[in-house]
Each structure stands twice: as C-alpha cells, then as structure tokens.
Amino acid sequence: MNKKLAPFLILLLPFLGFEPLNEPPQWHEDLTFHYKILHQDTWLPMGFTLKLENIHSRMRMDLAWCWPPVSSGTRIPLYLYRNQILYTHGRFHPPAWSVGLAIPEVRSILTFSQKPMANLYQIIAHETTHVIFVSYWLRKNQNYPPYWLNEGLAMVEQTSQEHSKDCYWYQQISYLAGQNLFPLKTLMRLEPMKMSNVQSIQLWYMESYSLIYFLLRKHSNFYFKTFVSYLRDGRSFKTALWAGYRYTPQQLERAWFRFLNVQSRQKTFGPISKVGFFHDLGPS
Numbered sequence: 687m688n689k690k691l692a693p694f695l696i697l698l699l700p701f702l703g704f705e706p707l708n709e710p711p712q713w714h715e716d717l718t719f720h721y722k723i724l725h726q727d728t729w730l731p732m733g734f735t736l737k738l739e740n741i742h743s744r745m746r747m748d749l750a751w752c753w754p755p756v757s758s759g760t761r762i763p764l765y766l767y768r769n770q771i772l773y774t775h776g777r778f779h780p781p782a783w784s785v786g787l788a789i790p791e792v793r794s795i796l797t798f799s800q801k802p803m804a805n806l807y808q809i810i811a812h813e814t815t816h817v818i819f820v821s822y823w824l825r826k827n828q829n830y831p832p833y834w835l836n837e838g839l840a841m842v843e844q845t846s847q848e849h850s851k852d853c854y855w856y857q858q859i860s861y862l863a864g865q866n867l868f869p870l871k872t873l874m875r876l877e878p879m880k881m882s883n884v885q886s887i888q889l890w891y892m893e894s895y896s897l898i899y900f901l902l903r904k905h906s907n908f909y910f911k912t913f914v915s916y917l918r919d920g921r922s923f924k925t926a927l928w929a930g931y932r933y934t935p936q937q938l939e940r941a942w943f944r945f946l947n948v949q950s951r952q953k954t955f956g957p958i959s960k961v962g963f964f965h966d967l968g969p970s
C-alpha cells in the first residue's frame with residue numbers, strides 16, 4: 687500500500703463499510719446479491735451463498751410488502767464468527783447465551799459457524815427478518831415495532847411455510863393448549879428483556895410465535911399486511927385488527943386458542959429441532 691495514502695484510507699474505511707475490527711482472526715469477505723458475508727473461517731460452507739439467496743428470495747415473496755425498492759441494492763452485512771466464544775467476545779458484545787443477533791440500526795446480523803447447517807440457516811432467516819421488518823416499520827413510525835409482533839414474525843420466518851414442521855417453535859406450540867397462557871392483552875404488553883423468569887420468557891416466545899403463525903399462515907397474506915400497516919401507521923390494535931381480519935380482540939383470542947387446541951391434537955413433526963432465540967435484538 688502507498689504509505690502516503692495509508693492514514694487517509696484508515697480514516698475513510700469506516701465510511702466505506704470496512705471498519706477495522708481489532709480482533710483475531712482475520713476476516714474474509716464474500717458477496718452475494720443481497721449479503722456481504724464477513725467470515726472468520728477461510729472458506730464458507732459448501733452451498734452457503736446459494737442457500738442465503740434462497741432464504742432471501744423466499745422471505746421476499748412472503749413479505750414483499752416490507753421491501754423498499756432500494757433495499758435490493760443494499761447488501762446486508764452478515765458477520766459469521768468462527769465459533770461462539772469469538773462471537774461473544776466480538777465487537778458487538780452479544781449476550782453469551784444468544785445464537786444470533788440483529789442490529790437494525792446498521793442493518794447487520796451476526797452469528798457463528800455451527801452444526802447442523804439447518805439451524806444456522808434458521809438463525810440467519812430469523813435475524814434477517816428483524817433487519818427487514820424493523821426498517822419497514824421505522825419508515826413510517828418513530829418507535830420500534832411491538833415485541834410480540836417483531837419476534838413472532840422473525841420466528842415464523844425461520845422456515846418456509848412448507849417446512850414449518852421442522853421449526854422448534856412449531857413443535858413447541860403443540861403443548862401450549864391447556865397451559866396457563868398469557869391472555870392476549872398481557873402478551874402484547876410484556877417485554878421479554880424485562881422478564882426474569884425463564885419459563886415465562888419461553889412461554890412468551892412460544893405464544894408470540896403461535897399468534898403470528900395463526901395470523902400469517904392460517905389467513906391470507908393480504909390480511910396480515912393490512913393489519914400490520916394499520917399498526918405501523920399508529921392506529922389502535924382494535925382498529926388494525928378489524929381492518930385486516932374483521933376480528934374483535936375477543937374474537938381473535940377465541941379463534942387463536944381454538945387453533946392451539948387443534949395443534950395439540952396434531953403432533954406431526956419433522957426432526958426435533960433445538961434452535962431457540964432470546965433477546966436477540968441488538969442495542970438501539
């Protein structure tokens with residue numbers, strides 16, 4: 687490198703998106719159409735970039751209404767650490783128990799190499815949903831989207847509709863019926879990072895997943911889009927729900943609980959999955 691240029695380049699690098707990381711080992715970069723992959727292992731797993739683009743196009747079909755026209759030209763930085771220790775001690779400081787993190791402010795996601803690959807792909811889909819959905823929401827609203835909606839949607843988008851049964855959360859909701867559930871009103875008010883009881887947190891996540899699964903997968907996508915866009919515009923939950931689904935909150939709660947009862951009688955799973963996510967949204 688030309689030595690006279692070096693100091694200038696160091697100043698410029700953060701603006702170009704190549705901020706020095708000050709952490710071992712060295713980062714390698716690969717580009718796909720929609721992701722800038724920064725990885726610590728020399729080589730990416732076989733088929734990784736193709737799979738990432740498959741996930742992205744599947745999500746784009748599912749949530750087309752979330753995509754701004756310009757996003758197709760902006761790659762999402764994906765930091766793929768070599769292992770969980772390097773991930774935890776990296777510059778983003780994710781919680782030690784987390785397996786992935788989204789930082790919507792810089793449209794970035796991070797996780798670490800892990801097996802089986804199916805889990806890793808679910809994590810990437812989950813974190814990508816946060817980045818896309820939060821950016822959709824903030825285009826019209828100054829506040830973050832409600833937790834139950836943001837988390838529930840990211841959990842549902844971990845897999846395609848036809849592979850829902852491979853998802854840990856889908857398998858878990860078969861056991862929700864008959865439990866002491868949070869009523870709808872409570873579920874929407876709670877914030878997982880302010881809860882301390884692990885069982886309650888797990889229940890909150892499962893219920894949020896099951897509610898969004900019911901709203902998105904058991905109804906027309908158009909209903910969901912209408913409902914969410916009303917909420918984003920600052921309309922009340924009651925108004926948004928009626929506009930999208932012609933449900934009152936009471937009717938929704940009854941229909942949702944009926945759905946959980948049906949699920950409890952249909953325990954037809956794929957392989958049991960163990961991927962879980964807790965508090966994976968980065969600092970705001």
Ligand SMILES: [Zn+2]
Nearest residue numbers: 837840963966
């Ligand atoms: Zn999440």
